[in-house]
Amino acid sequence: MSTIEYRIETGAAAGDLAFDTVQPGDLEQVRPLPRISIHAFCETEAMQRLMERCGQDRRMAKVSLRINNGGIDAAANMFASVSTPNLIILETSADPRFLLSELAPLAAVCDPTTKVILVGKYNDIGLYRELIRNGISEYMVAPVAMPEVLSAVASIFVDPDAEPLGRSLAFIGAKGGSGSSAIAHNCAWGISNLFSTETILADLDLPYGTANIDFDQDPPQGISEAVFAPERLDEVFLDRLLTKCSDHLSLLAAPSMLDRAYDFEGGAFHPILEILQRSAPVSVLDIPHMWTDWTRSVLGEADEIVITAVPDLASLRNTKNLLDALKKIRPNDKQPHLVLNQVGMPKRPEIAVNEFCESLEIEAAAIISFDAVLFGNASNSGRMIAEIDKKSAAAETFSQLAHLLTGRASMKKARRGGLGKMLAALGRK
Structure with a gap:
């Protein structure tokens, strides 16, 4: 034998x-x-x-x-x-x-x-x-x-009578500056607001995270206390670290400080992900643009992955590499969702959306047009896109992404500025 x-x-x-x-x-x-x-x-x-x-x-x-x-x-x-x-x-x-x-x-x-x-x-x-x-x-x-x-x-x-585990949605950019964090934050807000679903947004970019700025918060504690003291982590300790952003959205903020080096081993965030899944039906993970043992581990454990790219050559190459790597890490899961952001930026040469997607053999879940004024005003005021202009194309896109990521709608071919009319028959809440 x-x-x-x-x-x-x-x-x-x-x-x-x-x-x-x-x-x-x-x-x-x-x-x-x-x-x-x-x-x-x-x-x-x-x-x-x-x-x-x-x-x-x-x-x-x-x-x-x-x-x-x-x-x-x-x-x-x-x-x-x-x-x-x-x-x-x-x-x-x-x-x-x-x-x-x-x-x-x-x-x-x-x-x-x-x-x-x-x-x-x-x-x-x-x-x-x-x-x-x-x-x-x-x-x-x-x-x-x-x-x-x-x-x-x-x-x-697995106890069938136990509370169901929450779903984790991981957002990562194909390159720096692609707007992955803004999309993660707006989707988290949309899920919590549209469906009255308890949602936790975890900002995993410890040195440079922007979730506290985007939600106009200045919490004294956050995710660093959890990751550096995993032995203390339980539901009670997590509640102390969370900051309330709205009725159904809580933030596990990054310190956004450079007072120490943030070097982590592969499983450093695993205890946090486990406690988040037990604490809320939806956890949104804002992952920084880097490729380390711990980011690979977090992406490997997430239920859904959203890759945000801009229509240029570097994003095309990096998205292809991400899709190939994630297929090996997650061989039995469906493909990540692709969001094309900042499409139509003036004076910037771009790869056409259809060519970008055909090269990757993937449909875009959403296409978001470049709008410096709308996104800039939202960021500077600490509010979400739908709070600034709920009738904008971007706000509609985030609403439809929230439906898609929570299983309330199936993906169809995206149109510029949204996901098309796929929700019309569903009776949006």
């Missing part, structure tokens, strides 16, 4: 495997798994590849996964001398008549709290009922797909 020690590294080798059996959206309802240990025993190469693909999914980021060659006998032999994990996934070709007797040696060495998922070849409802009566957590008929396996694991270890 040989064992594969499977360690997850963000983006590692994800592009080397075929993921065409998983469609975008298949895994949207599967919640991230807790810190559990899983041993998978695979009799076939196909099952081994499937488990490798499961291990590379972001929902398994906290899971310790080992993939082993062999079936029930191999598992019984291994656990005769070592303790059993939280979950064993077993592939077996055993005849239903002898399956329970073959499982007996494994049952004798299994910890009572260990869960077992069996993947067999026989579609037999009587067998399924007998296995469940004898303590098997789930029986699945091969061939199985990755969403089925992850859903089965989640059904065992």
Whole structure:
């Protein structure tokens, strides 16, 4: 028997495997798994590849996964001398008549709290009922797909009665000055205002963040207290760090000071993201334009990603690189949303919108025209675009982006200054 020690590294080798059996959206309802240990025993190469693909999914980021060659006998032999994990996934070709007797040696060495998922070849409802009566957590008929396996694991270890996790929306610019922060702030305000949804805006650009300026706030505490003292972080501590911007929008502000170096390891923001998801239905993450371990980690964990670009060559190149990198980090998630900003700036040579999008093989979720007066007035007054001019094309665009990012509308081809008329039939709130 040989064992594969499977360690997850963000983006590692994800592009080397075929993921065409998983469609975008298949895994949207599967919640991230807790810190559990899983041993998978695979009799076939196909099952081994499937488990490798499961291990590379972001929902398994906290899971310790080992993939082993062999079936029930191999598992019984291994656990005769070592303790059993939280979950064993077993592939077996055993005849239903002898399956329970073959499982007996494994049952004798299994910890009572260990869960077992069996993947067999026989579609037999009587067998399924007998296995469940004898303590098997789930029986699945091969061939199985990755969403089925992850859903089965989640059904065992994620409490269905628990409060649903909030969704995290990450915004990043393809280059500096693209306006990603302004779009993140206006979308956060729009989501909270349009739908009366409790929303938290987290400004992750600690040295240069502008959320406090855009909302005319000067909080004494913010995200730096959370990231530098993760051991103190809980819902009560988070409430002390949040600043109320409106009835349903709270701000976790950046210090925007250069009194220290802000160097973080890859998982530095993970405790913050976890507490945000438990604290509000929507978290908007304003990510600075940089490529580090921690930004890759945050982008890998987010539910939705919005890339903001301007129609020039540097943005085109950087957006292409971002899309390629994120496809490797998030192989089972849908593509990020693309927002083209500052379109039509006077005297600036630009790449045509259709050429920009065709080069990337992606549709723009929104196209925002250059309007220095409107955006400048909003920034200088500490208000959002819709508060300055709610009838402007930009305000309409942010409203429609809020619908799109919260799942209240599906994406259609964007028009200049908006997302078209796709919301007309939905009855906007």
